Amino acid sequence: MGPNMKTRIIKVYWLTLMLSLAVVPVLVRGQTTSEQSADHNRVVVRLSHPSQPARIRLQMLVGHIRVQGYNGNEVIIEGAGKHTHASGVPEEARGMRRLTQPGGLGADEDNNVVTIHTGFEPENIDLLVPASSAVSLKTLTGNLHVQGVLGELDLESTNGAITLDQVGGSIVAHALNGSITANVVRLDADKPFSFSTLNGRIDVTLPAGMHATLNVRSDQGDVYLDQGFDFKSPAPSSSTSKSESNGMLKLRMDKTIRGTINGGGVEINIRSFNGNILIHKGK
Amino acid sequence: MSKEVVPDNSCARAEQWLPDYWQDELRSGDRAWLEQHLQTCAECAELAAFWRELGQLPEAEPDPRQRRRFDAMLTAYEATPSRLAWTQAWRMWLRPLPLGLALVLLLAGLGGGWWLHGLGHSAQGQASEIAELREEVQDTRQLVVLSMLQQQSANDRLAGVSYSNRLGPLDPQIMQALLHSLQYDPSPDVRLAALDALQHAGGGGEAAPAVTRGLLEAFPYQNSPLVQVALVDSLLELRPPAARALLQKVSTDHAYSPEVRQRAEWGLTHWQ
Numbered sequence: 346m347g348p349n350m351k352t353r354i355i356k357v358y359w360l361t362l363m364l365s366l367a368v369v370p371v372l373v374r375g376q377t378t379s380e381q382s383a384d385h386n387r388v389v390v391r392l393s394h395p396s397q398p399a400r401i402r403l404q405m406l407v408g409h410i411r412v413q414g415y416n417g418n419e420v421i422i423e424g425a426g427k428h429t430h431a432s433g434v435p436e437e438a439r440g441m442r443r444l445t446q447p448g449g450l451g452a453d454e455d456n457n458v459v460t461i462h463t464g465f466e467p468e469n470i471d472l473l474v475p476a477s478s479a480v481s482l483k484t485l486t487g488n489l490h491v492q493g494v495l496g497e498l499d500l501e502s503t504n505g506a507i508t509l510d511q512v513g514g515s516i517v518a519h520a521l522n523g524s525i526t527a528n529v530v531r532l533d534a535d536k537p538f539s540f541s542t543l544n545g546r547i548d549v550t551l552p553a554g555m556h557a558t559l560n561v562r563s564d565q566g567d568v569y570l571d572q573g574f575d576f577k578s579p580a581p582s583s584s585t586s587k588s589e590s591n592g593m594l595k596l597r598m599d600k601t602i603r604g605t606i607n608g609g610g611v612e613i614n615i616r617s618f619n620g621n622i623l624i625h626k627g628k
Numbered sequence: 629m630s631k632e633v634v635p636d637n638s639c640a641r642a643e644q645w646l647p648d649y650w651q652d653e654l655r656s657g658d659r660a661w662l663e664q665h666l667q668t669c670a671e672c673a674e675l676a677a678f679w680r681e682l683g684q685l686p687e688a689e690p691d692p693r694q695r696r697r698f699d700a701m702l703t704a705y706e707a708t709p710s711r712l713a714w715t716q717a718w719r720m721w722l723r724p725l726p727l728g729l730a731l732v733l734l735l736a737g738l739g740g741g742w743w744l745h746g747l748g749h750s751a752q753g754q755a756s757e758i759a760e761l762r763e764e765v766q767d768t769r770q771l772v773v774l775s776m777l778q779q780q781s782a783n784d785r786l787a788g789v790s791y792s793n794r795l796g797p798l799d800p801q802i803m804q805a806l807l808h809s810l811q812y813d814p815s816p817d818v819r820l821a822a823l824d825a826l827q828h829a830g831g832g833g834e835a836a837p838a839v840t841r842g843l844l845e846a847f848p849y850q851n852s853p854l855v856q857v858a859l860v861d862s863l864l865e866l867r868p869p870a871a872r873a874l875l876q877k878v879s880t881d882h883a884y885s886p887e888v889r890q891r892a893e894w895g896l897t898h899w900q
Contacts, residue, residue, distance in 0.1 A: 400781075479781065499782040499815065515783040519816045521854065536787045539817035543854045543887065560824075564857065564891075600861075601824075612790050616820060618857060618887055 386424035386450045392457050395419075398496055399478040400458045407467035407486045409505070414476035414493030420459050421473040424450045427466060479514075488523070495531060506545070520545050524620065528627065532557065537612035546620040550627040556610030561624075562601040563617045571626040578604030638665060642672045646679060770799050777805050782815035789821040793828065800838070807842040816852045823855070827862050840868045847874060853885040860888065864895040872899060 392399050395418035403410060411425070449464030463470065469487075474480060479497040482489050488505040491498060495513040506523040509516065513531030517539045524545040532538070532555050540547050546566075551557065553573065561568050570576055615622050642665050648654045649662055666673045773795065776788025789809065792802055809822040826839050843862055850856045860878065863871040878884055879892040 479783075481781070497781060497783045501815070515787075517782045517786055517815060517817045519854075521816075521852065536783045537790045537821075539786055539821065541817050541820060541854055543857075543885075614817070614821060614824075616854070616858075618854060 388422040388450055388452050390420040390422070390452045390454050390459050392418055392420070392454065392459075394457050397457055399475055400481070401461070401472070401474055401478055402459070402481045403461040403463075403470065403472070404483045405463055405467075405470070405487065406484070408463070408484060409469045409487045410472070410482050410484060410489050411470070412472045412474060412480055412482070412489075412491040412494060414478070414491075414495065414511075415473055416476060417473075418475050420452070420454075420475070420478075422450060422452055422461055423471040423473075424463075425469040425471045427468055489520075497533075497536070516540070524548070530627065532611045537614065539614040539616075541614075541616040542618070542620055544619045545617065547615055547617050547622045548625070549615065549623070550625040551613075553626050553628060555606065556608055557606045558609045558612050559604050559606065559615070559624075560601050560612070561615045561622055563620065563622050565619050566617055566621040568602060568622045568624075570624045573626040574606050574624070576604050576606050578602065639669060639672055642666070642669070643675065646676060650679070650683070766795070769795055770802055773802055774805055777809055782813075782818055785809065785813060785815070785818045786821055789818060789825050793825050798826075803838060803842070807839075807846060810842070810855075811846045811849045816855055819850075819852070819855045820858055823858050823862060827865070836866070840866050840871075844868065844870055844874065853888050856884065856888045857891050860891045860895060864899070867899070872896070875899075 399418075399420060401420060449462070450468070450470075452459055452461045461470070461472075472480075474494060476493055477496050478494060479499075480491065480494055481499040482491075483501045484503070484505060486504045487502060489500050489502050489507045490510075491500070491508075491512060492510045493512070497514050498509070498512060498516045498518065500507050500509075500516075500518045500520075502519070502523055503521045504523065505520065507518050507520045507525045507527075509518070509525075509527040509529070511528060511530055513529060513533070515533045515536035515538060516527065516529065518525050518527070518541070519539075520542045522544045523542065524547065525540050525542055526548045527540065528550045529538075530552060532552065540549060559576075615624070642662055645654060645658060645662055649659065654662065666676055769791075773788050773792040776791065777785055779785050779788065789806065792798075792806065795802065798806075803826070806822045806826050810819050810826065813819050813822065823843075826843070840863075843859060843866070847856070847859055847863075850859060856878075860875065863875065875892045875896055879889050879896060881889075884892075
């Protein structure tokens, strides 16, 4: 190997190293672009690791949120109009069309965790997310609607209803003053489900062949279970213990309905205060 | 060309470079120097001429008779029988002996160790070992619960609470973690599940006073009416004396939502 060959090899390696170091920072950071058309506020978020599930977080005070799962690997956020009770066009603006004012919609992406920020004005949000994402939504006033997402769901609405369709994975849903309607097509075996409301009906459809352990309670409502389920419940447990203070026997009744479907499996907790609980059997 | 020390003496240098010169491996500058030196130095020129003559000698051919002699010797060797006299053969049989002895000693050592090991362990020793292992597994399970209760996602934390239900009697550390979740967890569902788990553990046994105290302390921090109702229920079941005053305050305080007040009132009427 002559001297020319050696220096050539060193030069090639050095150039490759410099080029790769220059390219790395661009790849590591997620990218967000904000396009604005005349009618919509729209943000497209690209994930740092497109092949891995995303984790999406959105907290709002006022506004409806609609989430649709799809077969892609970008998160698309659209502001879908102001959340106002007043509908229609005021007299002075009749015949004109209302332009959506950009409301400060934006998102941060860090290692597949997408945190969405909304502006000061109450606004409804539409999200288009990859079907395997984990979605965490919280709103004070507004309905939450999720369709076609098979990742973990953590949903909380203080004044508003939660409706879920074609969902799977693990679900934690809390609607304080609102109903919960869910159509679950798949259950994750290792993480529990939980649906809870104070004033609202809980209507859940669960897959037919599932193995689940139910803990269901409605303080002032009734609990209904689809006939098709193979439900086994041990006798309502009551325990007695001697009370320390006055030696009297204390009887304790467990008011929660506990039972197993198809032998037991995933833990499903359903709790309502004022509403009925209906558990349907899906396909 | 190897990197040897180049002698300063020019004739010595010329002598060293001659072989490379004949094989055309000298650099152009060195070759020019060498040719010039050969023209000026008579001794080196003579040496160079001598070498050239040597190079022109014909190559030696092997003797054909040598090949025939070799072939004859080979056939004679192959024809001889390979059987040895038995006086020498028995030594061949002894050759694998050291290896065999080594193997036997190894097996004997293993067997002896096993036997001694079996002697040292009584049934009682085994039982205490199993108990130790069980304790370790329980410790590991508790670590799992503690770490799951601090996960970012509510689903993971809920799984942690549900897993702690399977641990059996509550360790004080787990109980503290569950009380912490009851007070501070952002998700109402996790708080409800933590309360449920604490109630199961706190119903009897030595943990009960600590659990009750924890529930009483947690009450003012709750802002979700659903969890407040559940707490009122638990306090009504456990019936600590301090709860009575708290429930009376709750039933009249309009800061609490009507459902909570109603439940507190109902509980008080049944508390005799």
